[in-house]
Amino acid sequence: MAELQIVVCVKVVPKPEEIRVDPETHLLERTNARSEINPPDMNAMEMALSMKDRYGGRISLLSMGPPFFEPNLRVALAMGADHIYLLSDPAFAGADTLATTYTLVQGIRKIGDVDVILCGEESSDGATGQVPPGLAEWLNIPQLTLLTDVSIDQTLRTARGRREIKGGYEILEVPLPCVISVKTACNEPRFMDYRLRSWALEKDRLTVWDAGDLDAEPGHIGLTGSPTIVTGLAEAPYRERRREFLQGSPGEVVQELAGILRKEVEV
Amino acid sequence: MADFEQATDEEVLLIDDELWEQLIELTDGAAALCFQCGVCTAICPWGLVRQKPLSVRTLMRQAQLGLQEKNGSLWLCTTCAQCEAYCPRGVNIVDVFRSLRTVAWENRNPEKGLPSLMWSIFWNDNPWSQPPTQRALWANNLDIPIFNPQEHEVMLYIGCTSSYDQRAQKIASALVHILRGAGVEFGFLGEEEPCCGEAVLSVGHKHYFEEVAAKTAQVFQERGVTQMVTISPHCYDVFRNHYPPFSNGFQPLHYTQYLFNLISEGRLQFMKPLDLQVTFQDPCYLGRINQEYQAPREILKSIPGVELVEMENSAEDALCCGGGGGRMWLETPIGERFSDLRVEQAVQTGADILAAACPFCVACLEDSLKVRKTENFEVRDIAEIAARAL
Numbered sequence: 149m150a151e152l153q154i155v156v157c158v159k160v161v162p163k164p165e166e167i168r169v170d171p172e173t174h175l176l177e178r179t180n181a182r183s184e185i186n187p188p189d190m191n192a193m194e195m196a197l198s199m200k201d202r203y204g205g206r207i208s209l210l211s212m213g214p215p216f217f218e219p220n221l222r223v224a225l226a227m228g229a230d231h232i233y234l235l236s237d238p239a240f241a242g243a244d245t246l247a248t249t250y251t252l253v254q255g256i257r258k259i260g261d262v263d264v265i266l267c268g269e270e271s272s273d274g275a276t277g278q279v280p281p282g283l284a285e286w287l288n289i290p291q292l293t294l295l296t297d298v299s300i301d302q303t304l305r306t307a308r309g310r311r312e313i314k315g316g317y318e319i320l321e322v323p324l325p326c327v328i329s330v331k332t333a334c335n336e337p338r339f340m341d342y343r344l345r346s347w348a349l350e351k352d353r354l355t356v357w358d359a360g361d362l363d364a365e366p367g368h369i370g371l372t373g374s375p376t377i378v379t380g381l382a383e384a385p386y387r388e389r390r391r392e393f394l395q396g397s398p399g400e401v402v403q404e405l406a407g408i409l410r411k412e413v414e415v
Numbered sequence: 416m417a418d419f420e421q422a423t424d425e426e427v428l429l430i431d432d433e434l435w436e437q438l439i440e441l442t443d444g445a446a447a448l449c450f451q452c453g454v455c456t457a458i459c460p461w462g463l464v465r466q467k468p469l470s471v472r473t474l475m476r477q478a479q480l481g482l483q484e485k486n487g488s489l490w491l492c493t494t495c496a497q498c499e500a501y502c503p504r505g506v507n508i509v510d511v512f513r514s515l516r517t518v519a520w521e522n523r524n525p526e527k528g529l530p531s532l533m534w535s536i537f538w539n540d541n542p543w544s545q546p547p548t549q550r551a552l553w554a555n556n557l558d559i560p561i562f563n564p565q566e567h568e569v570m571l572y573i574g575c576t577s578s579y580d581q582r583a584q585k586i587a588s589a590l591v592h593i594l595r596g597a598g599v600e601f602g603f604l605g606e607e608e609p610c611c612g613e614a615v616l617s618v619g620h621k622h623y624f625e626e627v628a629a630k631t632a633q634v635f636q637e638r639g640v641t642q643m644v645t646i647s648p649h650c651y652d653v654f655r656n657h658y659p660p661f662s663n664g665f666q667p668l669h670y671t672q673y674l675f676n677l678i679s680e681g682r683l684q685f686m687k688p689l690d691l692q693v694t695f696q697d698p699c700y701l702g703r704i705n706q707e708y709q710a711p712r713e714i715l716k717s718i719p720g721v722e723l724v725e726m727e728n729s730a731e732d733a734l735c736c737g738g739g740g741g742r743m744w745l746e747t748p749i750g751e752r753f754s755d756l757r758v759e760q761a762v763q764t765g766a767d768i769l770a771a772a773c774p775f776c777v778a779c780l781e782d783s784l785k786v787r788k789t790e791n792f793e794v795r796d797i798a799e800i801a802a803r804a805l
Contacts, residue, residue, distance in 0.1 A: 163538075165546040182547065184538045223537075338523065339533040342622035 149302050152205030155256055156196045157267045157279065158224050159186040160217040164272055169383055176273075185220050188268025190337040192330040195298060196266050197228045197338060203300055206230045208259055212240055212251050218354065226340040226348035233259060237358040242371030245274070249282030251369055254362035256287065264307060265327045269294060280329035290322035296334040300324070428482055434518060435481025441514035441621070445507045446478040455498035455508060460735055461491055464751040471498050471508060478511050483522070489515050490526035493742045493753075494617055495699040495735030509704075512740075516619020529618050532744045536627065541575035542614040542744060551605040553577075553584040557591055562602030564639030569673070571603045572654075574647045575610055576774040582781065583774035587646055589802035590670055596805045597674075597683040601644075609634045611645075613653040618741035625661070628653075632662035640665045644673045646798075648700035648773045649739070655705065669701055671772050671797060675710035678717050685804035688720035693800065694766040695723065696757060696780065697733035698773035711772045711797050718804040726760045734760070738775030749786075754779035758787055758794075772797045 166181035185193075196207050207229040211217055214236060221232045235255050243251065256262055265287075270277035284291035292298070295309035296317075308321040309328060340348075347353070359369060367373060394401045438446065455471035462468035469491045477484055494509045502508060519525055535544040554573075562570040571594070577587040594601050612627030635643070643665055645651040654667035668676075677683035693715055701707045708730045715723050728734045737753040758780055761769035769784075771777050771794065781794040 163546065163548075166548055190534075336527060336530055337534065339520075339525075339530040339537075339620070339623070341523070342620075343521070345622070 150261070152199070152203050152264070152300065152302065153259075153262045154196050154199060154205055154207045155210050155259060155262050155265045156189070156192050156207060156224075156229065157252060157265065157283070158189045158193070158209050158211045158221060159268075159271050160184070160211065160213055160220045161186045161271055161273045167273070169381065183216070183220055185224055186268055186271045186273075188270060188272070188330070188332040189224075190268070191332055191335055192266040192268045193224055193227055193229070194335045194337040195295075195328075195330050196264075198335070199264070199298070199300065200228065203302060205263075208233055208262075210252060210255050210259070211235065212243070212248060212255070215356075222348045222353070223340060225353055226342075226344045227338055228341055228344065232354040234354060234356045235358075235362065236356050237369075239359045239364075239366070239370050242374060243369065244374035244376035245276050245278040245282055246375060247369050247371075247373035249279055249286055250373060251362065251364060252279070253283055253286040254364050255357060256283070258357065258362060263305075263324045264300070265325070267327065267329045269329050269332045277329075280327050284327040287325075287327070289325050289327060291327040291329070292320050292322055293329045294331045295320075295328055296331045298328060431481045431483065433481075434483065437518060438478050438481065438511075438514055441517055442478070442507070442511050446475055446511045448504045448506045449475045449479065449502075450504060451476060452503060454501050454503065458497050458501045460493075460495065460497060460753050461751075463734075463756060464753065474515065475506070475508065475511060478515060484515055484519070487526065489519060490529075490618075490741070490745065492740050493699070493735050493737055494740035496703045497699075497732075497735065500703055500731050513616070513619045513621075517621040520620050525618070525620075526741075526745060528745055529741065532614060532618065532741070533620060533623060536610055536612070536615060537623075540610045541579060542610070543575060543579045545579045548606060550575075550578045550608060551603075553579075553587060554591075554603070554605070557588065559591060559605075560602045561605050561607075562638060562640065564641065567600045567602040569599060569601045569642045569644050570635075570638070570640045571601050572611075572643050572645045572650055572667075573603055573608060574645060574650045574774070576778075577646045578608070580774065580778065582778060583646075586774060586777065586796040586798050589796065589798040590646060592802045593674065593683070593798060593805065596802075597677050599677070599682070604634070604638060607634070611650040611653050613647075613649040614741060614744065616653055616657055617649075617739065624657075628658055628661040632658055635662065635665050643667045644670050646670055646774065648698045648705070649775065652700040652704055669705075669707065669710070669772070671701065671711040671714055672707060674798075674801065675713050678714065685718045685801065687804045689718055689800070689804050690720040691768055691800075692722045692724055692764070692766040693768045693770050694726050694761050694764045695729070695797075696726075696736065696761070696769060696771040696776050697730055698771065698776050699733070699735050699739055701772055702733055703731060711770075714797055714801055715770065718801065721800070721804075724764045724766050726757075726764055728760065736771075736773075736776040736779035738773075738779045743775055743778070752779070752783060754783040755786070758783040758789075762787075762789055762792060767792065768800065769794045770797050770800055771795075 160183050162178040162181035168177040170177050209229050209232045212235040267280040292309045294311050298309040305324045307326050311318050394404050453472040459469050459471050492512045496509050498508050540547050573587050577583040609631040612624050615624040651669040715721050734757050735753050777796050
């Protein structure tokens, strides 16, 4: 039986509270913001690693982004993955989810013989949740979204996952290869393995591919391959907490609270 | 045959030579001194709140033999060092526990919740999962200057808890007022203040701690820090006892020690009488671990009208609040909180205030006091009491 080939898509995002919206241009200003691994991708990492613990196999980290992603990708590598593929080219810039998924898929094709592609539910900056389904569409393979748990049958070559739904859960099964998106916060990502910390910093652990390496169609990548148009951007109003404390017996407090709710939100 | 079958129901314990050697190396052979008398288990405060106490002796035996601890009791230890105070062989038990935890991390077997604690420190530089950019928000209205070695005699190290925890922020503010009252020229590092890494060390992640300590020591060196005052005894301990391999040239003091020095030099005087009976909770990391029992008591005694009364267990015998050893980030079930017993002891003294000198103690004790619903009784940090007497 061939070794299980797992790809985890990882995005490096700015820390959300450090992004500023330029009041003039309405563009996101992230130059001074610290970076982190997209938190939902950490849950995908943990799911991939527990898969590797159970079945063995090889985990490739796949990311599209500028070279400054590298240190954080090496952090993810030190959690127990095997290799990093960074798709980096100025031509990839300005990609929406259509161009991003196309580019990632070119990377997945070049890695070759992939059984499972794992993604976080969504990114904390873009938050579309479109990348996992997009990958499955380009590759024309099944997808299981928002899973909290997954098992693989290597003989039957199937993936079986659990998804929480309103009032219960459902068990879903698809043939391999497939794309899986992982429900945010469904597991606790393990910390880096310090025996791997310096190994993960070695030069050979990372492969960078540009548009040429990927044989990417120029019309499908970056801004050119992105039909999405951002027509406007608005900041959500900041809600000031009133810090009102109700006094009295529990009964009185409930009465007063009910009164406030009736008045304020017209229940 | 029946006996043999019965015996096979029990787990077969295999001695792991590699683990044994690793523990010897990590602890400098500390566990070897233990002669298994069991005083540690008898004195461990978990025995006060649990039917089945934490068997410190068993864990010491496992460390001696190179056996893996498997039932999770390793993570109960608050590293309060009560056992060390009574150990007839002077074994550095806390060190052995930390090393067993180091091994547990290496075997990818840490207590649930602790990997998230490590990630919080890694991404946010604080264990409270708070944005690093908001570290100095608490001081917005205080106008504290950024530390400058040419202008300031001391760098005030706030620490993560006093930076982010709303209750502990009051301790920091009180200390700022006292230092100003005494005319001390001081600064802080504001948003750039790095985490001391005590949480990492206390849960035993030795390798990550080394990384944090090296980084933090470098920040202090670049900023020209020589004299530092900490609010938490945990930060103080880690800087004093665990940073030396990573740093040279800065001397940490706990703020009670620094204030006591100011009082002795005549720079700090309390003018306003308070008319209070106060009892004092010795923080483990100030008292037992760093042998500082005098400074906090002298501060209280120098406040006119304050009468110090001692609890049933004080100084070397002080009962831990339950917050050390990483327990601040783990859940302790109701009925098993040492702080409940401690508040009870404090109330029994008839005092008006239970004073502490550690943000963890204040948090744990105040939580227990809220549950107990005692009227006319407060938990306050010494800094808060002293600030009232300025």
